[in-house]
Amino acid sequence: MLVKLLEPLHVSEALIEKLAEPIREKGHEFVYYNQKTTDSAELAKRSEGADIIMIANNPYPAEAMEQNDQLQLINVAFTGVDHVEVPQGSQQNFMICNAAGYANQAVAELTIGLTLDLYRHITRGDKEIRADHFPGSFQGSEIKGKTVGLIGTGKIGMMTARLFNAFGAKLIASDSARKNPEAATLDMEYMELDQLLKQSDIVSLHLPLLPSTKGLISKEKLEQMKETAVLINCARGPIVDNDALAEALNTEKIAGAGIDVFDMEPPISKDYKLLHAKNVILTPHVGFFTDEAMELRANIAFDNTIAFLEGRPQNRIQR
Template identity: 65%
Template sequence: MKVALLEPLRVPKDMIDKLAQPIREAGHEFVYFEEKTTDPDELLKRSQAADVVMIANNPYPKEVVEQLKETKLINVAFTGVDHVAQEAAQDKGIQIANAAGYSDQSVAELVIGLTLDLYRSISQGDKEIRKESFPGMIQGNEIRGKTVGIIGTGNIGLRTAELFKAFGAKLIGYNRTEKEAAKELGLTYLSLDDVLSQSDIVSVHLPMNDETRNFLSREKLERVKDSAVLINCARGPIIDNQALADLLNEGKLAGAGIDVFDMEPPLPKDYPLLHAKNTVLTPHVAYLTDEAMVKRAEIAFDNTLAFLKGQPQNIIN
């Protein structure tokens, strides 16, 4: 069989070669493209005759998937797969695998980092101390004793809850199905409205799909306390970001730490959250640590090897 890795995975090439060695030793062909492309024609060209196509967060659109002839697996080295034409793959009988679990720690740590920045005005304090006329001290808040609402208690949500618990926070959460691991951690499941209205810190950890698009509408966001902060390191379109910006500017929300948006950075200059008060914004980097990239590559190649052995794993369709 032929395996084609269509884009770099942010690890050294010698690591790619090492991970690909078992594929080649088993008699399969492995090709690796070191430059990223979003051009559909080039993506199709790179995918030609490949039984397994490996990508990361590069868009893999319908116009490409519909023309695949040999491909049996689209192996996504990412947790979310909303950038892949899933319906087209389903129609052609192509399986999709993901690399869930690689970034649990990195995302959870950035959630804590954004919360601390909002609570202790770290970014703002850095700006203030550099001014010629120092305006004075900024008084902050502690996480200890606060109520943290985890919306989505999958692996990343659970890891985030564990870190907040270490700070001494009270945990509540919302999920379609209650997880025993979350309950063992001390998290109390409530309705979405109750989580939003009772939380001092709301942390979003939902996957992106048709059901979760605009999940936190203005109506839902208005249930959040004026004194609360909201953190989103999941997917941008889960939240009505125009409404979020409006509520921040109206003083109906104390702050927001946002890593994901309605599109990938760079953002247009008129993007609402760029002009919202009390925000800390990062350019979709929650998943992006050296450690997470190594783990991601390992999971992705494990998925490929398992498929080649007739034992597919981490299939999501």
């Protein structure tokens, strides 16, 4: 089989070569493109003849699949696969797998970091102390004793819960899919979403982007939050009505927000309302992006390829 890695994985080429050794040892061909491209035609060209393609979080267009009728596996070195544009009515018999779990710690730590920045005014403090008009010290808050509402209690949600628990926070949760049995060990109480929003000091999102979750945090839901509450989103941008969030921040309906994900991938257009909202900390979709996470996802992605070649596909998303 022909295996093609269409974009860099932000690890050394030496590690890529090491991970590709078992593929070649099994008699398969491995091709690696070390330059990122977002051009649909170029991605289609790179995909030509491949039985297995490996990608990361770069959008993968339907055009690339339509021109390759022998494609058997799209191996996504990422958790979400919503950037893979499967052709409508496609009859191609290919699988999609992902690298879920590689960034659990990384995303959970950024969630904590954004919360700390909002509570202790770290970014603001850096700007103020460098300015000639430094106004003096300003008062912050502590996580200890606060009620943290986790919306989604999968692996990342529970990793985040454990970190907040270590700070001494009270944990509550809402999850329409399932109740995580680990919640009991953290004294986490499950409740309906509306109840959670009304009780939480910190609301943290940990959901996939699905038709059922798109726009879940609407203007009406934001209005149920405390005026002193903050919202953290390191999940998927469209889960939140971000125009409504900007309005809630500017009218002080909620106290702040920490946002790593948007309605589009950065760079963000200058007229995007969150860019001009009050008391919001923005990061450019880097929740997953640590040295450790990049190495782990490369290992998972190549394990997925090898497992498929051995006839035991794993981490399957759909067929």
